[in-house]
Amino acid sequence: GLELEKCLRSNMCLPKAPQVRLVNRGSSSNIFINNTAYANFLYSRFHASVVDKETAAVSLVCLEEDLPFIAFRAVSNLAGAESSTNNEASTFAPLAAKNAVMFVLKFLTLLK
Template identity: 50%
Template structure:
């Protein structure tokens, strides 16, 4: 999660579910929680902690939006019971792919777009955990929340689709991504995606091509 191209090797998939007036205790479950559609076993956001009048991270008043919980994705296994889904919250990468990816560390990558350059040389690295969802994250506080609760160091919007299909079809999976911007902006005035997107795309392709050569 930053402006250094990175090799994503681990993926969590999540979606948001906003609840009003539910989930305060064992007898006050979230809708569909009993069937496993939602979970509070992992990190969640308490909306009132982010009121404008918060002091030391705690709100002086209640917020009826309550919490944002996370839920697993629903997949239909190719060899499972017809129209009976399975819950998937965590998709792991293939061990062999993960091992091969280490050999890409130290690979030379592009640094500049025309006359605009990254402040430091980009590197290839394997990350422990990444998050993918159908929302665009451009908020520093939410970025820090995802890191503190899930230990996620990369966020994207596309890898989940490939991960879930691979999981369903029982195919080996790895995601190679170049991170072009820091969620919430690397500075107080801009988000670097518009500047470095083309560089990130080229670096990702270069790493992918090199990775394919390792498979032969």
């Protein structure tokens, strides 16, 4: 049971509490996706429910160096979505980062 933070400040909160979710298939690229049609294409064609910009690069280095690797990602925006909470990644990236750190720390305690 990990309760993630919902608010950056008292006047800037997500409409719903964030959740830890297992993603069966994600995608990683060198572009920031803010296009609903393209996000829908990635999901319909590849069943990718999240897209990030860094995981592929890190995983490739780990693969080449024969290092174990696991990725934990915090989603900070919804591609192409309009929202009353301002859907910009720059708005909720600090909250996503804080929640990601909380999750990783909890994960590490469970490994002990």
